[in-house]
Amino acid sequence: LNASTHWGTQALCDHFIRTNVCIGVFEIAKAITRDCMICQQVNKKIMRRPPQxxxxxxxxxxxxxxxxxxxxxxxxxxxxxxxxxxxxxxxxxxxxxxxxxxxxxxxxxxxxxxxxxxxxxxxxxxxxxxxxxxxxxxxxxxxxxxxxxxxxxxxxxxxxxxxxxxxxxxxxxxxxxxxxxxxxxxxxxxxxxxxxxxxxxxxxxxxxxxxxxxxxxxxxxxxxxxxxxxxxxxxxxxxxxxxxxxxxxx
Incomplete structure (x- = not known):
């Protein structure tokens, strides 16, 4: 899923837990995102979202x-x-x-x-x-x-x-x-x-x-x-x- 979307850690978790049950899913998603070269190159540039x-x-x-x-x-x-x-x-x-x-x-x-x-x-x-x-x-x-x-x-x-x-x-x-x-x-x-x-x-x-x-x-x-x-x-x-x-x- 990450290879086709590169959504990031939280979005991967949100999508996965809608249809699956898995202990430690956040840590798994975090590790997948951390090991993805494209996510690491781009996501680190994201700035904190200002208040609505x-x-x-x-x-x-x-x-x-x-x-x-x-x-x-x-x-x-x-x-x-x-x-x-x-x-x-x-x-x-x-x-x-x-x-x-x-x-x-x-x-x-x-x-x-x-x-x-x-x-x-x-x-x-x-x-x-x-x-x-x-x-x-x-x-x-x-x-x-x-x-x-x-x-x-x-x-x-x-x-x-x-x-x-x-x-x-x-x-x-x-x-x-x-x-x-x-x-x-x-x-x-x-x-x-x-x-x-x-x-x-x-x-x-x-x-x-x-x-x-x-x-x-x-x-x-x-x-x-x-x-x-x-x-x-x-x-x-x-x-x-x-x-x-x-x-x-x-």
Whole structure:
């Protein structure tokens, strides 16, 4: 599992103990990570995550998002990744771009994000020229989207996307070390690793939150889907029973 994901010690433990019982699993995962050359080369550069801000939680996926450009070594004509993080699920989308401009931002939001996930309520971003251009404010006004620019005194307002930028770069570095390919070819797999990694706060991956089923990291592991379906059936039975009791009392 570590060879295909390089998630790190805690994420390996979280994934393993969901389906297996093993005494000393943390020490085993720690030893595996310690002996992995790629993990040691990259993970040691991770900085401590800053405290989260107090923004109100969204009610649906992609109701509130955070966006940013991250610069990478130029490959062909591509030099940037436009990163978008959903506030509720932490699902990440990223698009290689040639320029970091307002036109690129509006094109991706209008052609990729909104048709796929629906109208966005709020967008958190910094005060770079690619986010303060008139064309974006016109788009936001037309679609009734709240455009929230980050202020120097409240840098945590876009902290999640900054941390996600760091995670993307770390995942890309590991994949580039493994495959000897450039980041442009590696970034789809990097996104997969991030989306399928369990969130430490709730123990569920963004992939499962969005799609309702766990991502199969090994072939033939269909029982994981069956367990998920059984859980849904049990949940529906409880709801049905509760509604029937309420109906009888009414």
């Amino acid at each position: 801000g107090g923004r109100e939680l969204a009610r649906r996926p992609f109701q509130n998002i955070q966006t940013d450009f991250t610069e990478l070594p130029q490959v062909q004509r591509f030099k940037y990744l436009f990163v978008i993080v959903d506030h509720l699920t932490h699902w990440v989308e990223a698009y290689p771009t040639i320029k970091a401009t307002a036109e690129v931002v509006s094109k991706i939001l209008l052609e990729q994000i909104i048709p796929r996930y629906g109208i966005i309520n709020t967008v958190d971003l910094d005060r770079g020229p690619h986010f303060t251009a008139k064309i974006l404010h016109q788009m936001a006004e037309t679609l009734n989207v709240a455009w929230k620019l980050q202020t120097p005194r409240r840098s945590q307002s876009s902290g999640r996307v900054e941390r996600m930028n760091q995670m993307v770069k770390i995942a890309l570095t590991k994949l580039m070390e493994e495959t000897k390919m450039n980041w442009l070819k590696c970034f789809p797999l990097a996104l997969m690793r991030i989306r399928t990694k369990l969130r430490p706060d709730i123990g569920v991956s963004p992939y499962k939150i969005i799609l309702g089923l766990p991502f199969l990291t090994t072939s033939g592991n269909i029982e994981t889907y069956e367990e998920g379906e059984q859980g849904v059936k049990k949940y529906l039975k409880v709801i049905t029973s509760t509604l029937e009791e309420l109906r009888q009392k009414g």
